[in-house]
Amino acid sequence: MSPLLLIRWDGIIVLIEYVVPVEQEKADIQATPALGQSTLVAGTVSAADTTAVVPSTSEESESQQPAQELADVETAEPQPDNAPEPDESGFLPAVKNGELPNPMRIFLIENAGSHEEVFGALIYAFAQIPNSYIYQYLFRPRFNIFAILKSFNLKNLAKPRFSVSMKLDEQEPQPDIILATTCEFDVTRLQPQMTEMLGNGSYLFCTIHHADRWHNESSYKYYNAIKPWIEAKRVTFLFLSGHTKRYVEETVVPSWEPKHRSAASKFEVFVPVFPVEPSAKEEMSFSLQGNYESVRRDYKSIFERFSAFAQNNPDKPQFQQLRMHLIGHGNHPEVPEVIRDRVEFNEGLEFLEFYKILSESFALLPAFASDEYYDRKASSSVPASLIAGVPIVGKRRLLETYDYMTEDSMWIQGDEEDDMAVIGRILEMSEQDIEDQKTRTRKRNREIIDENIAKALSWARMIEYRQNRTGQEPLKEGWTWEW
Structure with missing residues (x-):
């Protein structure tokens, strides 16, 4: 019998029968230069010949300067008449038998030039969603994280593009889900694109790194940028550990406007881990x-x-x-x-x-x-x-x-x-x-990976995504899927 996982999300209890995927044969990985920085080549991110540096802790890699003052962010546009009707929580009822009847387009965004281990974990978990396609927009992938991604041997992960060049038009797929790896920078530096995706009905997973910068009075203005998503009930906040989630619940949320405080019901913990083959060498x-x-x-x-x-x-x-x-x-x-x-x-x-x-x-x-x-x-x-x-x-x-x-x-x-x-x-x-x-x-790492996959599956089944778009836009055209 497959293991069962009980998940509570936004007041909904879901019992999932989750089959742990069989480990796929690892793809041969060609050694490539470390990614100290990236250059834009034909719309994709490619490695520059730079000196490798040691992966640093996430806290050491970001700019500490406050974001510039944000312009007013428009709220979500009304949904088309033929769009599915969500309930008061903002979600459609779970699909029967957990099946996803339509392809799911997932945008993975990282616009700070850091947190590679976080988007690696997000990609691995969300790529297990059946009938899903993941499109990467990265600013400056480092330390040859691509070797890790290739070791996952995923067939539904597109070759990354440079995040600053991110454009949304009729030739590009519109996302059902947005995975904002460094939400603080993703929602501010890509504000026009984020506003457009909100208007198109996308759902945002906002990964928090600097919990103390989300206060209403903070000069970073991250709270201002996320308000429209809260009001549209189209955001879940992801925390990398339970203690940062508790900090925001107890210290930050009380500073928010009363009408936004219910967003705390969509706070989730997502531990950033993924599988890596251990060394065969043992030493003391x-x-x-x-x-x-x-x-x-x-x-x-x-x-x-x-x-x-x-x-x-x-x-x-x-x-x-x-x-x-x-x-x-x-x-x-x-x-x-x-x-x-x-x-x-x-x-x-x-x-x-x-x-x-x-x-x-x-x-x-x-x-x-x-x-x-x-x-x-x-x-x-x-x-x-x-x-x-x-x-x-x-x-x-x-x-x-x-x-x-x-x-x-x-x-x-x-x-x-x-x-x-x-x-x-x-x-x-x-x-x-x-x-x-x-x-x-x-073993504990594998258990958490399985929990992450089960969470991603449950979220995908409950999220309202624009079914009226299905079949109207290309899923793979213009993107490289064998890389």
């Missing part, structure tokens, strides 16, 4: 991710403890073989000569190499830049640990904050333990116990 190593700044870590103390492991345990091979991967960027901290051959700085990584190195380690030590990653921001290190199948080290505060994690998919740090004490404790475990913990981490 742990990884530290993040900026090499000494203000984030006491590297002197870490290196001293690392040296002491080998000196104090001469008869234990796991301590003698231990290696450390510093995955990040910035000025290198000075490494003592005695351990220099066992400390590796990993920079210039593409996504596949990044996850490969992580998957070879038995633990990941994150470096949160501030306490904001425990209330209003979502760290990319936590989902990265799931994707790579390497348990992250964290106190119970991390487990409680990122509540999609489980005790057996991470290493719980004691209240009195520092990072290196946890590493020392893990080294005393058997190799089988360590491998079992990594296996459980990979």
